[in-house]
Amino acid sequence: MQVPAPFEYERAASVDEAVALLARHGPEARLVAGGHSLLPMMKLRLARPEMLIDINDLSDLDYIRTEGDEIAIGAMTRHAGVLDSAVLAEHYRIFAEAERVIADPIVRNRGTVGGSLCQADPSEDLSAVFSALRGTAVIRSESGSRNVEMRQFHTGPYETAVGAAEMLVEVRLPIRPNSGSAYEKVERRAGDWSIAAAGAFVQLDGEGRIADLGIGLAAVGADHFTCEEAEDALRGGTPSEEAIARAAAICAEGCQPQADQRGPVDYKRHLVGVLVARALTRSAARARGEAA
Amino acid sequence: MTATEVPAPDDTRTPGGNPLGFGRMLRKEDARFLRGQGRYVDDVVLPGMLHGAVLRSPYAHARLVSIDTSAAEAHPRVKAVITGQTLESLNLAWMPTLSGDVTAVLATDKVRFQGQEVAFVIAEDEYSARDALELIDVEYDPLPAVVDAKHALDPDAPVIRDDLEGRTDNHIYDWEAGDAQACEEAFAKADVVVSEDIIYPRVHPAPMETCGSVAHMDKVTGKLTVWTTTQAPHAHRTVYALVAGLPEHKIQIISPDIGGGFGNKVGIYPGYVLSIVGSIVTGAPVKWMEDRSENLMSTSFARDYHMHGDIAATKEGKILALRVNVLADHGAFNGVAQPTKFPAGFFHIFTGSYDYPAAHCKVTAVYTNKALGGVAYACSFRITEAVYLVERMVDCLAFELKMDPAELRMKNLLRPEQFPYTSPTGWEYDSGDYPRALSEAMRIAGYDDLRREQAERRAAAESDPSVPLMGIGLSFFTEGVGAGPRKHMDILGLGMADGCELRLHPTGKAQLRLSVQTQGQGHETTFAQIVSHVLGIPPEDVEVLHGDTDNTPFGLGTYGSRSTPVSGAAAAVAAQRVKDKARLIAATSLECSVDDLEWEHGRWFVKGDPTKGQTMAEIAMAAHSSLELPEGVEGHLDASVVYNPPNLTYPFGAYICVVDVDRQTGVVKVRRFIAVDDCGPRINPMIVEGQIHGGLADGVGMALMEVIAFDKEGNNLGGSFMDYLLPTSLECPSWELGMTVTPSPHHPIGTKGVGESATVGSPAAVVNAVLDALQIRAADMPFTPAMTWRALQGRPMRPDLAIE
Numbered sequence A: 001m002q003v004p005a006p007f008e009y010e011r012a013a014s015v016d017e018a019v020a021l022l023a024r025h026g027p028e029a030r031l032v033a034g035g036h037s038l039l040p041m042m043k044l045r046l047a048r049p050e051m052l053i054d055i056n057d058l059s060d061l062d063y064i065r066t067e068g069d070e071i072a073i074g075a076m077t078r079h080a081g082v083l084d085s086a087v088l089a090e091h092y093r094i095f096a097e098a099e100r101v102i103a104d105p106i107v108r109n110r111g112t113v114g115g116s117l118c119q120a121d122p123s124e125d126l127s128a129v130f131s132a133l134r135g136t137a138v139i140r141s142e143s144g145s146r147n148v149e150m151r152q153f154h155t156g157p158y159e160t161a162v163g164a165a166e167m168l169v170e171v172r173l174p175i176r177p178n179s180g181s182a183y184e185k186v187e188r189r190a191g192d193w194s195i196a197a198a199g200a201f202v203q204l205d206g207e208g209r210i211a212d213l214g215i216g217l218a219a220v221g222a223d224h225f226t227c228e229e230a231e232d233a234l235r236g237g238t239p240s241e242e243a244i245a246r247a248a249a250i251c252a253e254g255c256q257p258q259a260d261q262r263g264p265v266d267y268k269r270h271l272v273g274v275l276v277a278r279a280l281t282r283s284a285a286r287a288r289g290e291a292a
Numbered sequence B: 001m002t003a004t005e006v007p008a009p010d011d012t013r014t015p016g017g018n019p020l021g022f023g024r025m026l027r028k029e030d031a032r033f034l035r036g037q038g039r040y041v042d043d044v045v046l047p048g049m050l051h052g053a054v055l056r057s058p059y060a061h062a063r064l065v066s067i068d069t070s071a072a073e074a075h076p077r078v079k080a081v082i083t084g085q086t087l088e089s090l091n092l093a094w095m096p097t098l099s100g101d102v103t104a105v106l107a108t109d110k111v112r113f114q115g116q117e118v119a120f121v122i123a124e125d126e127y128s129a130r131d132a133l134e135l136i137d138v139e140y141d142p143l144p145a146v147v148d149a150k151h152a153l154d155p156d157a158p159v160i161r162d163d164l165e166g167r168t169d170n171h172i173y174d175w176e177a178g179d180a181q182a183c184e185e186a187f188a189k190a191d192v193v194v195s196e197d198i199i200y201p202r203v204h205p206a207p208m209e210t211c212g213s214v215a216h217m218d219k220v221t222g223k224l225t226v227w228t229t230t231q232a233p234h235a236h237r238t239v240y241a242l243v244a245g246l247p248e249h250k251i252q253i254i255s256p257d258i259g260g261g262f263g264n265k266v267g268i269y270p271g272y273v274l275s276i277v278g279s280i281v282t283g284a285p286v287k288w289m290e291d292r293s294e295n296l297m298s299t300s301f302a303r304d305y306h307m308h309g310d311i312a313a314t315k316e317g318k319i320l321a322l323r324v325n326v327l328a329d330h331g332a333f334n335g336v337a338q339p340t341k342f343p344a345g346f347f348h349i350f351t352g353s354y355d356y357p358a359a360h361c362k363v364t365a366v367y368t369n370k371a372l373g374g375v376a377y378a379c380s381f382r383i384t385e386a387v388y389l390v391e392r393m394v395d396c397l398a399f400e401l402k403m404d405p406a407e408l409r410m411k412n413l414l415r416p417e418q419f420p421y422t423s424p425t426g427w428e429y430d431s432g433d434y435p436r437a438l439s440e441a442m443r444i445a446g447y448d449d450l451r452r453e454q455a456e457r458r459a460a461a462e463s464d465p466s467v468p469l470m471g472i473g474l475s476f477f478t479e480g481v482g483a484g485p486r487k488h489m490d491i492l493g494l495g496m497a498d499g500c501e502l503r504l505h506p507t508g509k510a511q512l513r514l515s516v517q518t519q520g521q522g523h524e525t526t527f528a529q530i531v532s533h534v535l536g537i538p539p540e541d542v543e544v545l546h547g548d549t550d551n552t553p554f555g556l557g558t559y560g561s562r563s564t565p566v567s568g569a570a571a572a573v574a575a576q577r578v579k580d581k582a583r584l585i586a587a588t589s590l591e592c593s594v595d596d597l598e599w600e601h602g603r604w605f606v607k608g609d610p611t612k613g614q615t616m617a618e619i620a621m622a623a624h625s626s627l628e629l630p631e632g633v634e635g636h637l638d639a640s641v642v643y644n645p646p647n648l649t650y651p652f653g654a655y656i657c658v659v660d661v662d663r664q665t666g667v668v669k670v671r672r673f674i675a676v677d678d679c680g681p682r683i684n685p686m687i688v689e690g691q692i693h694g695g696l697a698d699g700v701g702m703a704l705m706e707v708i709a710f711d712k713e714g715n716n717l718g719g720s721f722m723d724y725l726l727p728t729s730l731e732c733p734s735w736e737l738g739m740t741v742t743p744s745p746h747h748p749i750g751t752k753g754v755g756e757s758a759t760v761g762s763p764a765a766v767v768n769a770v771l772d773a774l775q776i777r778a779a780d781m782p783f784t785p786a787m788t789w790r791a792l793q794g795r796p797m798r799p800d801l802a803i804e
């Protein structure tokens, strides 16, 4: 049996209580949401928080809803909830496509949106999705609430903008008419982390030109899980095969994958190119209302 | 003998709704497993039980400078800390392996692989035991590690086993079989010679339940009881007696429910020994259960064969000869489990299922800084490697000859009239009809249609890179299972014959005591069916007892698909003896001559007067009654047998795999898998199919994802289930099974083993399919997306080393 080092445990009944407990116990305290990232690390003794603050009672943070021209997703929304969400299915198919290939149903039933983003694993699929969609994180502390752009949220591997006495409570996304989105991931086996993954949305104007787009990349060392240079290259143009291929090539060059047992660097770069092209092509087709 | 009749199905149903004898029935053991009421080693809780945990080496190769255990010993819940030094004082720091070597229980001089056992903490609970591990201060002096087997014999390679007197290199043995001269001549005459390097990388059996034990030395009675995860409880008892000098009659090994073995639970691990030492030292029962990483990093691996094959043939595709040179990576200690006279297991059955006169193999085994093991993972003592080699070489030949691999196989398969067939390396195959099995597989697959579809796809793919490539792969295997004739086969000097005891109680209900131990194969069901088949009593009336050495006869255990061929035969013979004795008793009861009695299921009756007869239950009661029995007939109704198999049994099969490969990403999808198996008559077809399903999943796993690689420092890169990937249902197609039935002529009920057939036969089919899709002659598995893509680029990677 793998067992964690000793730790204390408290359960928070509200967001206020959770942030108060964080403030009280200092930097050696950690929130535990689904526990699917934190607990394995504790069992391997790679993480050794002295205090766990359980936020699983905060069911008021488990929601996906539209608010005006935005979608709001609570931090305690489980992967399974994201996968099944009708709101997201209507506006952003990228979510269901990403969620289908995140871990397995057991992990998805417990793992949360907040935990995924705050874990800040360089391979986390939802980080790539939210980066592609340029969401906004809502962060709470005892002194109030602040917003951070998703692309500023991750400050490095396993590091985020969330401070020691803060918690992520929500992510917000603009609703984009005439847009389509898609997610592409290659893994060695179902339930494995990505070798590389790419997500995208494409929003078209009346002439079929790209009014806006976003690209998200997971597991390949892309800055902030994206590649803005490739986005800039496409924005304003038509999503032609050549233009997409060019953008895909920029992504492949711009990312910094590491060789590991999932693959060597040349393969991962190649894969980024293939997956970005596929995600963009399908996003554009969906934006045009074509089946894809 | 080439008898090929399927035994006529008997439609009789027992009161329990089961078949009388052979047929599909639900597994008896599932009633408890499905309710979560199995009892595994970790479920054993004894009063006052303590918990052990092992400190393991972070280095692959390092000198042990010092160990300071004082802080761990000061932990309030720690009872004892055992180091190699403690064991040295008991003369237990080293123990013999099953291959004539020794292995460290706890390291004394050096650590020789990452994960090697360095110290053992015994505490009041498992949390404290693990906490205390961190309090042990070990100073290591790291040494360069031997990681790549290909460099283990380099003159400047560090010597791993300097503990062995006079050792100056990492060479373990050279061993050969076959006729090198005959090969030489055949190759000289051949039109075509194809050579290839083929790696069967290191994999791990990875059973669901990890290894563990609970040891209890009763100081008052002097009796040692060990609940442990073993596939061979009797062999373990004898080894403990021999190694630790404990009296064997005071040792009881209990192997309760076992959550999968696949070869991983044959050997004796340091943890088992440490739990015993721990119990002796503390006077309390000690439980040790390893975690997943410990299981993957330190217990028996499988394969790790680096092979070079040469195949010779005529230009028409008639195979003339096959030869192979193997570099075998045995890890830091030679801990291979196999019959003594077979250092490379049964690898020299590599001539496979084909008819050609000349073959030769040479195996060189070396030490490396990796965990020990070697024969494990459902491999039938290296027949997996052998089948992989020959089936890959045949495909390489087909590639060179531009011949359809099915046609090439058909041309060379042994013919039914050649059985019993003595292979060029000396195996006597008992029975088979190989062309029939291959034809059946091709029929189920719709082989010609598949090839047509493939041609169309290839044409379409020329203009569109996103069209997946389709591949069709075949393999044909001959297994050799049921070790084995005691004249040739022993483990640590113990002949591989199995005992068995059958007793009918007065009311006709039976108990069958086996030496083999189930790890999920369903022995409690199939062995009851064997008795039912012979005695005509319902399988629900037969209780199968196994796994407790105090209650079962001696035998060597379950591995190498040997349960049915050896213990199954023992059970059938025991039942036959009971049946014969029942006849004598019935004749007495019915006051007729023995020759006047005829048998129908479960009943002896007087010829010509079926109303006058006795059922087994009636006979059993009579056997225990005051009935006066004839001279020489003892009362009661029982039999005890030691079965010494005259030969192995040789199951075989033809497999076809269809894959689709995304050329751009390298992703391989197994679309179909057709498996035609011939294991003789099927005792319980459902259980046979379950065994085959599992083995096919193993094959897909090994072909596509399973591998334990090491980096330059000797770090194990497969030490968790996030790194060591096992296939899931999503990677497995819905298996399409077929069968032919060719009984074994020398087995009392004609059955052959089947536990490992699919693991042995399937990897080559998947790999051949992938390479057929890529139209490449050779590349090594596992075909992860990266490996596949790089193979397609013409820059294949080594699977056994870290990807750089």
Ligand SMILES: Cc1cc2nc3c(=O)[nH]c(=O)nc-3n(C[C@H](O)[C@H](O)[C@H](O)COP(=O)(O)OP(=O)(O)OC[C@H]3O[C@@H](n4cnc5c(N)ncnc54)[C@H](O)[C@@H]3O)c2cc1C
Residues within 6 Å of the ligand: A030, A031, A032, A033, A034, A035, A036, A037, A038, A039, A040, A075, A076, A079, A101, A102, A103, A104, A107, A110, A111, A112, A113, A114, A115, A116, A118, A119, A123, A124, A125, A126, A162, A166, A167, A168, A169, A191, A192, A193, A194
């Ligand atoms: C077998 C397995 C396979 C997986 N495969 C994938 C995969 O393919 N792709 C993928 O993307 N992910 C994968 N994951 C990761 C999974 O998505 C995450 O484990 C999970 O979603 C993280 O969420 P959680 O709620 O479990 O986080 P927890 O483990 O509870 O927490 C993770 C971290 O986030 C912090 N945290 C949690 N919630 C908050 C909050 N509201 N505010 C601030 N900090 C917070 C915690 O303190 C902790 O540091 C896999 C996990 C497992 C176990």
